Amino acid sequence: MQAGPKHFTAGPGPTIYPTDAVAALLVLRGGRYMMQLRDDRPDIIYPGHWACFGGAASPGEAPVETLRRELREELELEMDEAREFGTFEFDLRSTGVGRFFRMYFEVPLTPAHLERLVQHEGASRRVFEAEELLHAPWVAPHDAFAVWLHRAGARVSAARTRR
Numbered sequence: 607m608q609a610g611p612k613h614f615t616a617g618p619g620p621t622i623y624p625t626d627a628v629a630a631l632l633v634l635r636g637g638r639y640m641m642q643l644r645d646d647r648p649d650i651i652y653p654g655h656w657a658c659f660g661g662a663a664s665p666g667e668a669p670v671e672t673l674r675r676e677l678r679e680e681l682e683l684e685m686d687e688a689r690e691f692g693t694f695e696f697d698l699r700s701t702g703v704g705r706f707f708r709m710y711f712e713v714p715l716t717p718a719h720l721e722r723l724v725q726h727e728g729a730s731r732r733v734f735e736a737e738e739l740l741h742a743p744w745v746a747p748h749d750a751f752a753v754w755l756h757r758a759g760a761r762v763s764a765a766r767t768r769r
Contacts, residue, residue: 624696624706628673629660629749630713631691631756637736639753640715642680642728644746656732656739657746658710669709677713681731682724688713691756694748710752 632640646654661676663669670688677683688711695707725731734742736757740750 624698624703626663626669626706626709627661628663628669628676628709628711629658629752630673630677630685630688630711631658631752632713632715633756634715634720634733637757638733639736639739640720640731640733641739641745641749642725643730643732645727645729652746654729655744655746656734656742656749658749658752659728670711673711673713680725680727682722682726683719685713692752694752708748710756712756 634640640659641656642659644650644652644655644657659677659680660673661680663672664675667675670690673688674685677685691710691712693707693709695705697705699705720733723731736753739745740754740757
């Protein structure tokens with residue numbers, strides 16, 4: 607197993623406050639996903655991990671507008687479409703942090719999109735087959751779970767209807 611950033615499990619951790627955020631499941635034909643390798647900095651959440659592109663919502667900003675802004679800032683991507691996929695809600699009121707969400711959108715990418723991308727955030731980007739991504743070390747856990755749910759969507763839906 608490859609070693610990850612030492613500051614992920616040691617030191618003070620990120621200096622950011624958890625807040626509402628959006629993330630893009632950037633999906634290519636064949637069920638492949640484009641992810642970013644987050645910078646290896648001790649002041650961010652999940653440093654040195656593969657993660658979805660996206661980011662924090664500004665006050666009063668609608669989630670799809672946050673997504674549009676983040677993809678433009680991070681990749682110079684003008685998305686053609688985005689479909690709301692799901693939302694993870696975190697309730698940490700007992701710790702004094704409060705409640706916040708991470709909303710995922712499915713955003714289809716074409717080869718033409720890939721050719722035009724200019725990355726401004728993160729150390730790298732890569733297209734993964736779903737299986738490869740789900741077995742890769744150092745993937746942000748909530749993003750891995752979102753990819754798993756997206757990939758297993760029909761199975762999850764069928765299991766739910768059998769209950």
